[in-house]
Amino acid sequence: MGYTEKVVIIGAGISGLACAYRLGRLGIPCLVLEAQERAGGLISTIRKDGFLIETGPQCPRFPPLVWQLVRELNLEAEFIAGDPGAKRYILRDARLYRVPFSPAGLVGTRLVGLGSKLRMLTEVFGSSRPPLCEESLAEFVQRKFGAEVLDYLVDPLVSTIFFGDAHKMGMQSAFPALVEWERNEGSLVRGAIRARKSKRPVPAGDPSRKAASANSSRDSLRVTDALPSLGSFRSGMATLPEKLAEKLHGEIRYGAGTTSVAPLPKGNVAAAAWQIDLSGGCRITAAQLILAVPAYVAEQLLANAAPELASQLKAIEYAPVCAVAWAYDRSQLTNGLDGFGFMVPRREGLETISTFWNSSLFPGRAPEGKVLMTSFAGRGTNNDTATMGDEEYSRIVEAENARALGITGEPQEQVVWKDLRALPQYNVGHAQRVAEIQNLLHRMPNLAIVGNFLRGRSIGDCVEVAFRAAEDVHSRIRGAII
Ligand SMILES: Cc1cc2nc3c(=O)[nH]c(=O)nc-3n(C[C@H](O)[C@H](O)[C@H](O)COP(=O)(O)OP(=O)(O)OC[C@H]3O[C@@H](n4cnc5c(N)ncnc54)[C@H](O)[C@@H]3O)c2cc1C
Incomplete structure (x- = not known):
């Protein structure tokens, strides 16, 4: 036919x-x-026995264009906002430390030492230029801030977001804005400040205001600036x-x-x-x-x-991912799961890349008295993900999480899924x-x-x-x- x-x-x-x-x-x-x-492809939700499990994005960003879709599809009432201030943690030497997202947090963190902090906090006063050839993310971070910042701040974040390897990821390919900021301003902080200023709404009385407000994409940005940037839907992504x-x-x-x-x-x-x-x-x-x-x-x-x-x-290239969602009785955990979850630096030598605390992120993810969490594991270079059986592999990840979060006893529900070519690598x-x-x-x-x-x-x-x-x-x- x-x-x-x-x-x-x-x-x-x-x-x-x-x-x-x-x-x-x-x-x-x-x-x-x-x-x-x-x-839906990679966006998929499993609804099982009162649990709501996300096999893909857990709490993604909703930029203006996605908001436009949400509105046109009449999904606003279904949307639930994530808390952008929710605590995120990084595991170092079996302890969880809060991720420092502000200069004050950076001063106080025990994730990196004084030398690394000084290099990050004084970057705004220095001047550097990117090389002519494309650098890897690891080369870039080591050149600007040193190996410790790469290992304990940058690697866990990029592994969680891209399932990527900082030694392979390309600056121009994955972070072109950072390259441009360094090239134009000689500093990432100065570049970021300039980029932010150029996005600000035009003040009243500015002669260019009329032309600017005629630009609809800019207007939509201004309107959506007030909208939640992170979130999901009541019934899942x-x-x-x-x-x-x-x-x-x-x-x-x-x-x-x-x-x-x-x-x-x-x-x-x-x-x-x-x-x-x-x-x-x-x-x-x-x-x-x-x-x-x-x-x-x-x-x-x-x-x-x-x-x-x-x-x-x-x-x-594509990176593999093995994911495991677990449900426990709240009494099985000593950790209160207050926040987003935690990320694991490659240096720690664990299979777990990150664990999201789903029942803390949004209401309705688990029945009363239960907690739900999802771990992503399988470093891009580790063949174990491909060769090990689901049961065997999830046992390893379960033990790592049990140590980090003080969990006793067996999970009450468990769902494992694997994608050997989950995300493309930049x-x-x-x-x-x-x-x-x-x-x-x-x-x-x-x-x-x-x-x-x-x-x-x-x-x-x-x-x-x-x-x-x-x-x-x-x-x-x-x-x-x-
Ligand atoms: C674990 C995980 C976490 C993520 N977290 C986030 C996040 O927090 N925030 C965020 O913004 N993004 C996140 N992403 C990324 C985002 O979900 C994906 O990049 C996006 O959904 C990809 O959509 P796509 O349509 O391009 O590809 P896909 O979702 O891969 O869709 C491709 C479709 O093509 C179909 N197909 C394949 N072969 C054929 C064929 N021969 N004939 C017909 N159909 C075919 C497939 O079945 C599939 O439905 C995450 C992804 C994963 C895996």
């Missing part, structure tokens, strides 16, 4: 869903093909993709894994340009194809159709690779790629890339019709 669609999107993670949603708002219908039986999928009703096909895509001869932007084969033997043709799958899937799909593009996508050379991918895509007007391996791994980044791709496709189709 075969038929033609104007636009086909492969993948119903947040990137594919946001792209389809935006196209719909622009008046362009599309078909979304999803391999699984549900939408899956609410967002579920609601998007509901809005796209009829435009998503589940269990529709794409096995290959091939360009059709003489395809132009209006005519059928791609032939798409699905696992069940179905064939669809489309004028515009948008890939919203992980880079390693896009690479396989494009291997014959666009080998140069495929080889760039293949070079993007390693040295990634920014250049993405620029090359964009160059190659410019030569293929019927193909777009969206996803968390292009401009950032956050939900906000995915939505931004997806909206932009939808707008480009809309312009192309409109241009072809006019």
